[in-house]
Amino acid sequence: MSQDIYVVIEHLRGQVADISYTMLAAARELSRATSGKVIAVLLGHNAKNLARDFAADQVLYLDHASLAEFTSDAYQKALAELISKDQPRAVLFGNTSIGADVASVLSMRLGLPLVNSCRSFTSEAKFISQICGGKIMAEGELPSPTALVTMVPGGYQPDQGKSVESPPVTESAVPALEALRVTLSKYIEPESADVDxxxxxxxxxxxxxxxxxxxxxxxxxxxxxxxxxxxxxxxxxxxxxxxxxxxxxxxxxxxxxxxxxxxxxxxxxxxxxxxxxxxxxxxxxxxxxxxxxxxxxxxxxxxxxxxxxxxxxxxxxxx
Amino acid sequence: MMNIVVLAKLVPDLVEELTIDASGAALDLTFARWIINELFDDHAIEQGILLKERSGGTVTVIAPDLEGADDVLFTAAAKGADRLIKVRSDFSAANNHAVARAFSAIIKGFQPDLILTGVQAHNDLDGSAGPLLAESLGLPYVGYVSGVALADGKFMVKKEYPGGLIAEMEVTLPAVFGIQAAEQPPRYVAVSKVRQAMKTSSIEEMDASDLDLSGAPEIERMFQPEAAAHAEMLEGTPEEVSAKLVALFKELGVL
The missing domain is CATH 3.40.50.1220 (TPP-binding domain)
Incomplete structure (x- = not known):
C-alpha cells in the first residue's frame, strides 16, 4: 500500500499521446494531496526512450514483445499484476481507445473502484468527473484502497506534464503473456482525403x-x-x-x-x-x-x- | 451459426433539461425520458444484424426494464432481431458494475459467440458497461470498434484510434466488443414496421439477481459546470444576424 499515483502512459507507433502528459500533470496535483510520488508506467518493447520528457518522479518500464503496441489483453495482464503487487493510491488511465479497454476490466478483475471521465482533482484529493455530455459534473472522495481513474482532457495542460530533465527509469517485471486472446494484426492508415x-x-x-x-x-x-x-x-x-x-x-x-x-x-x-x-x-x-x-x-x-x-x-x- | 447478443442500454435523454435532486448528489430522474444510448447502442444493434445477414446466426437483444425498453426492443425486432429480452430490476439507480454483473449472469446461459454493446454512454460514472460485462463473463474485450468480421474461427475487428488510424485486431471467440460505429449507418425502420413487430414478436421477461453496486465511487455532489466564459450572443432577425456575422467575418479577415 502506497500513496503514489501511477499513470499508465499511452503511445502508438512510437508517439506518446497528449493525454499521457495531461495525466502526469493531474497526477502531480493529486500526489500533493496524498503526499505520494508520481510514477509513470510505460509498457512497450524497446521503448524506454519514450520516457525522456515525462514529468514523473520515477518511470516503471515493462518491456515485452507482446507489449510493443497496445492490445487490451496483454495490457490488462501486465497491469493487473503490477497494481496488485504495488497497491498504489490511484492509477490514471486515459478515457480513450486505449485506457477505456483496460480500466473497467481491471476494476472488475481486481475488485477495485473505478472513477470514469475525471477531468480534474481538487487539492483535497477529490475527483471531479464530467458526465451527461459535459452538462453535469460529479464530485467525490477518491475511493479506496486503490482508485482506478479514467481521465478526459481539459483540466490540465499537456505541457505541465513534460519535463526537460529525464526521470529515473526502473525496469519492472512482466508476467508471462501467453495465450493472448487479442492480438494486433495490422494498422490501417487513415483514408486519404481531398482536404486536410x-x-x-x-x-x-x-x-x-x-x-x-x-x-x-x-x-x-x-x-x-x-x-x-x-x-x-x-x-x-x-x-x-x-x-x-x-x-x-x-x-x-x-x-x-x-x-x-x-x-x-x-x-x-x-x-x-x-x-x-x-x-x-x-x-x-x-x-x-x-x-x-x-x-x-x-x-x-x-x-x-x-x-x-x-x-x-x-x-x-x-x- | 453465430449466436449474437446485443446489450442495449437506456439513458436519460439529454435533450430534456437535467436537474439535480434534493440530495445534491444525483440526477433527478423522476421525469426523465429514457431512450436508447443512441450514438452507440443503436450501432451495436445494427452491427449485430449486419453480421447475421452476412454470416448467419441469431440476434438476441437484451435491455434493462426501464420505461422505453419495449420500444427499443420492438424497434430492434423490426430491424431483424430474433429474440427480445427485458431484464427486471430497479435499474434507474443502478451503476454499470451492477448492470454488468446482473446481465452477465443471464447472458452466460445463452452461450453466445459474440456480445455487442455501445462503447460508452453519457452516464458512465463507474466505467463503461462493455468491458465490465466482458470481465464478469471472463471474455476478451475490444472497444472503439467500427467493424467486425468472422474469419477462420476468429474475429477480425477494426478498432479506432484518434486521427482516423485503425488497428485490425484478431480476437478469439467468444468475445465482447464495444461498438463505436457500425459498418453502415443504423437502418431506418418505419413506425408501421415497429407496430407490426409488436404484434408478431414477444418480449421475454427475466429477473436479475440482486444488484451488487460495489465498484463505483460515491458521489458527494453534482453540479452544472460554471462556464469560464459564455459566447457573446448575436440577436435579431436572420437578416440582421447575417449582417452581423458578415461584419465579423470581415473583421476577422476571412472575407
Missing part, C-alpha cells in the same frame, strides 16, 4: 442539427460562398453523410482554424476537445444551454435552417 481539415483556416462544421443528408448542401453552399471547408461531428459522419476525413473530435481530427463556424453542434466534450485551438468559434444552435456556447466567442440562438440560406446570400453580396 486540420490545416484549413475556415471551417463550416455541421452536427446532428443538420438533420439529413440533403441539408449538407446548405452547409456546402455557405462554405463555397465564404471560401471554407465543411466538416462535421460524429453523428453526421456515422450516418455516412460526410467522409471520415471530415470528422472533428476525439476519434477524428483536432483542428485550429481562424474561424470555426459550428451549426447544430451541441458541444459534447468529445467534440470540444478537438476545437479549443481555434482562434474564434462561432456557434449557431436552438438550445441556449448547449455547451458549445461556453467555448464559442460568438453565439446565435436560432434554427440553422432559418439562418443559413440568408447568411449565404449576405456573404455573396458582401464579396
Amino acid at each position: 481539415i486540420s490545416k484549413e483556416p475556415l471551417l463550416i462544421a455541421v452536427g446532428r442539427g443538420i438533420q439529413n443528408k440533403d441539408n449538407i448542401e446548405l452547409a456546402d453552399a455557405l462554405a463555397q460562398a465564404i471560401g471554407g471547408v465543411v466538416c462535421a461531428s460524429r453523428p453526421v459522419i456515422d450516418q455516412g453523410w460526410l467522409p471520415t476525413s471530415r470528422l472533428v473530435g476525439k476519434s477524428g481530427k483536432h483542428v485550429k482554424p481562424k474561424i470555426y463556424f459550428a451549426m447544430g453542434i451541441s458541444g459534447a466534450p468529445e467534440h470540444v476537445e478537438a476545437i479549443t485551438q481555434s482562434d474564434t468559434i462561432i456557434a449557431v444552435n436552438t438550445d441556449p444551454r448547449a455547451p458549445i456556447f461556453n467555448v464559442a466567442k460568438y453565439g446565435v440562438e436560432m434554427d440553422i435552417f432559418e439562418l443559413v440560406e440568408t447568411l449565404t446570400e449576405t456573404v455573396k453580396q458582401a464579396k
